[in-house]
Amino acid sequence: MQVWKFGGTSVGKPERMHSIRKLITEDSQRKIVVLSALSGTTNSLISIGESLKANNDAEATEKINALYAHYQSFIKDLYKTEAGYKAGRAIVDKEFSFIRSLVSIKPFTLKQDKEIVAEGELLSTQMFEAYLQEEGINSALLPALDFMLIDADNEPVLSFTEEKLSAMLEQLPNKDLFITQGFICRNPRGEIDNLKRGGSDYTASLIGGAIRAEEIQIWTDIDGMHNNDPRIVKRTFPVRELTFEEAAELAYFGAKILHPSTITPAKMRGVPVRLKNTMEPNAYGTLIAHKTTESEIKAIAAKDGITAIYIHSTRMLNAYGFLTKVFEIFEKYKTPVDMITTSEVSVAVTIDNAENLDKITAELRQIADLEEHDRNQSIICIVGDFKADKAGIALKVMEAMKNIPIRMIAYGASEHNISLLVDTKDKNAALEALNEGLFTFE
Numbered sequence: 328m329q330v331w332k333f334g335g336t337s338v339g340k341p342e343r344m345h346s347i348r349k350l351i352t353e354d355s356q357r358k359i360v361v362l363s364a365l366s367g368t369t370n371s372l373i374s375i376g377e378s379l380k381a382n383n384d385a386e387a388t389e390k391i392n393a394l395y396a397h398y399q400s401f402i403k404d405l406y407k408t409e410a411g412y413k414a415g416r417a418i419v420d421k422e423f424s425f426i427r428s429l430v431s432i433k434p435f436t437l438k439q440d441k442e443i444v445a446e447g448e449l450l451s452t453q454m455f456e457a458y459l460q461e462e463g464i465n466s467a468l469l470p471a472l473d474f475m476l477i478d479a480d481n482e483p484v485l486s487f488t489e490e491k492l493s494a495m496l497e498q499l500p501n502k503d504l505f506i507t508q509g510f511i512c513r514n515p516r517g518e519i520d521n522l523k524r525g526g527s528d529y530t531a532s533l534i535g536g537a538i539r540a541e542e543i544q545i546w547t548d549i550d551g552m553h554n555n556d557p558r559i560v561k562r563t564f565p566v567r568e569l570t571f572e573e574a575a576e577l578a579y580f581g582a583k584i585l586h587p588s589t590i591t592p593a594k595m596r597g598v599p600v601r602l603k604n605t606m607e608p609n610a611y612g613t614l615i616a617h618k619t620t621e622s623e624i625k626a627i628a629a630k631d632g633i634t635a636i637y638i639h640s641t642r643m644l645n646a647y648g649f650l651t652k653v654f655e656i657f658e659k660y661k662t663p664v665d666m667i668t669t670s671e672v673s674v675a676v677t678i679d680n681a682e683n684l685d686k687i688t689a690e691l692r693q694i695a696d697l698e699e700h701d702r703n704q705s706i707i708c709i710v711g712d713f714k715a716d717k718a719g720i721a722l723k724v725m726e727a728m729k730n731i732p733i734r735m736i737a738y739g740a741s742e743h744n745i746s747l748l749v750d751t752k753d754k755n756a757a758l759e760a761l762n763e764g765l766f767t768f769e
Contacts, residue, residue, distance in 0.1 A: 331544045332361040332531035337605045339366030341404035361509045363527040364447025379435040411461035418453045448508035456506045466504035475512035488537040528586035536592035543600045550604040551613030554626045568619035576744045580708035581630040624711040637698035638674040656690045666737045705754040709745040727764025731757045
């Protein structure tokens with residue numbers, strides 16, 4: 328069995344849903360298809376929730392009516408028969424009845440906020456399943472809320488998914504196609520929750536790992552993972568193969584096509600992940616697996632919103648335990664560190680969450696001296712096969728960056744990553760320079 332995931336743009340128009348139906352029924356391979364909400368829906372639902380939290384019921388109702396009108400127009404073009412349209416209309420009316428009921432709930436809490444955001448996936452999957460039934464497809468809807476669970480630390484419970492999903496599939500041995508929701512889940516209290524933005528990728532990987540799928544396919548509107556950001560760099564190309572480690576680095580450091588958490592469950596269970604393009608379904612895309620063909624430098628990604636903190640202490644000289652004290656402060660405020668470089672008496676670190684920066688720096692000043700920290704920084708991550716016995720890779724990177732100021736360099740902690748910190752105003756120039764200096768174009 329395979330797991331295929333389609334994002335919001337892939338299901339954002341009725342004709343896109345028609346195309347997806349053709350894609351998923353071209354062969355007899357059993358599949359679980361994970362769908363996101365229709366493009367724009369999640370943002371609209373979040374906006375409705377914000378109005379309700381502000382007790383602006385009139386504004387919320389106006390937004391609900393506008394979204395309802397969009398769905399009414401959508402189903403008119405989605406279904407081909409009167410029976411199909413009635414089924415779709417019943418689904419839309421039922422879910423919007425629930426959304427409207429939230430207007431009267433006071434106060435509007437985080438619980439209701441998560442319930443309203445989940446409606447996007449509940450709508451898209453039910454509408455699509457009704458369309459498949461109209462087309463006579465042998466399919467079934469698997470409610471993600473019955474098998475997706477997060478624990479008290481907001482981490483998915485893979486064993487729960489394995490148990491519940493396996494039991495559900497065993498009860499449907501004659502079905503060839505299954506539709507389910509991405510992103511949404513339940514928390515330990517049994518309430519509706521979610522895997523955060525981009526979580527539909529994560530859902531697909533968790534399902535693929537849980538059922539030991541043959542392959543997980545993530546379908547988007549671009550042709551796989553590119554070697555650089557095509558929105559910034561003039562010449563890019565799809566990367567045909569990546570290892571799990573390389574893909575994880577690229578996702579974490581800004582490659583938008585893949586959610587950073589996606590790789591972990593697939594890697595744990597050895598399930599390959601393939602990135603495909605709904606606009607060009609016959610294109611190879613990008614295959615992510617344990618082993619790939621040899622290639623030193625695979626791709627580049629960039630992550631913005633970085634703050635650099637520079638820590639100095641003469642007490643660090645020959646003093647064990649200093650770094651422990653430093654990182655205990657970051658742990659206290661649940662703030663991950665992206666990069667770290669050290670010298671005899673200095674440490675420089677970067678963070679991408681500055682919410683507790685003032686508290687962190689106040690405590691750091693109790694054990695060290697701090698320079699003024701740098702905001703508006705970007706981490707550029709060069710990913711590939713950088714084993715210790717390979718020579719010349721760092722030289723290529725530095726030569727490409729010869730005209731770009733570099734604030735920090737992290738190299739050697741990973742066999743797959745060289746990270747550079749630059750001022751965000753220099754990021755675009757750095758990506759272009761690295762692209763021209765590290766890759767060969769025909």
